[in-house]
Amino acid sequence: MNLYQLRDLIENSSAAEWVKVEPAGVTYRYRFEVSTDRDGGEQVSVDGHRVVAVYAANVNLTMAYGMPEVKGTRWRNEDLEFEWATFPDKRFTVENADIFWAGALIHRVNYLGADGGRAYLPLGGGNDGLDVTRLDVAVAGIIDDLEGGSRFRPYVDGVPYRIQD
Template sequence: MQLHEIWNIISESWDEWWNYMPEGPLFNYNLGTSNGDAMVFGWHDARAVLNEDVNIAIEWGMTGDPFENRRDYKPEWAKFPDPTAQLVYADIFYAGALVDRVLMASVDGGRAYLPVPKREGDRWVAMDRPYQLVRLISDISGGRDFEEYFKRSGIYKWPA
C-alpha cells in the first residue's frame, strides 16, 4: 500500500470505522538519553485501528515539545477562554511502521484538537491532510466541536 492510499482512507473514513483504545499502555515511546541514562520523554495515550484493515493505525497524544520549551505557548490563532496550546503528535502507522506524522495542538484546556497552522501572508493556513486527520481524531475520541473550534480559530483550510 502506498502512503497516498492510506491518506485517502483516513480522509474518507468515519469514527465508526475505527476501533478506539483510549487508555492502557501503548508501545510507542519517545526514547532518549539524559546524562547517559535512557529515558522516556513521552508516549501516546490513545490508539485507533482501522476495522477493515488492522495494518492501518493512528496514535496520538505524545508531546511535540518534550523539553517544554513552549510551556506557555499562546498562539494568536488560539482565541479561546484558555489561550494556551499544547503541541502533540498524531502518528500514522502501517503494519507497525511509522509512515507519517502530523503536529496538532490541544487547545482550550484540552477540550479540542486543531491542526497546527503555518503563517501564509496575512492568514493562518492548515493543509487538507492534517485537517482531515485531526478532524477524524476529534470524532474518534468523542469530541464533537472540531468544526466550531476550527472556525473560531480563524485558521484557513487549504485547499478549501
C-alpha cells in the same frame, strides 16, 4: 496501497470507522530520549502515546496519538500562545499523532489540545501554525471525535487555517 491512497483513505474517513483500543494505557509506541544529567552522566527518558486507534476496514492502518511534542522543537508546550486564538482558555498543548501501516511509521501530524483541552485542532507550518493539509485537519477531527469531542467543526471553522494541498 501507496502513501497517497492511505492519505486519501484517512482524509475521507470518520471516527466511526476507527476503533479506539480500550482501556487507554500502554501502547507499545515509545520514544526514547538521551540527555545529560547534572553530574554529566547520561539519562534516558521514555515517553509514549496514550492511545492507539485501528482503522476497522483494514487493521494494517493504525494511529497512535497523545505523545507530547519533544521539548526544544519548534512547537513546545511551554508558554505556547497564538494571536489567532479567541478561546476562553488560552492554554494549549502540542501532541503527535503517528500513523502506521503494517507497523511501520508512515506519517506524523502535530495537533493542539486547545481551549484547555476542550477541542483538538490541527497544527501546521508557518509562523502561526496555520498552514495545514487536509490530512492534518482530518487527523485532528478523528482524534477530537474519538476523545468525545463534539465541537470540532465550530472550533476549526473559527481558526483562519490555510489549506496547503
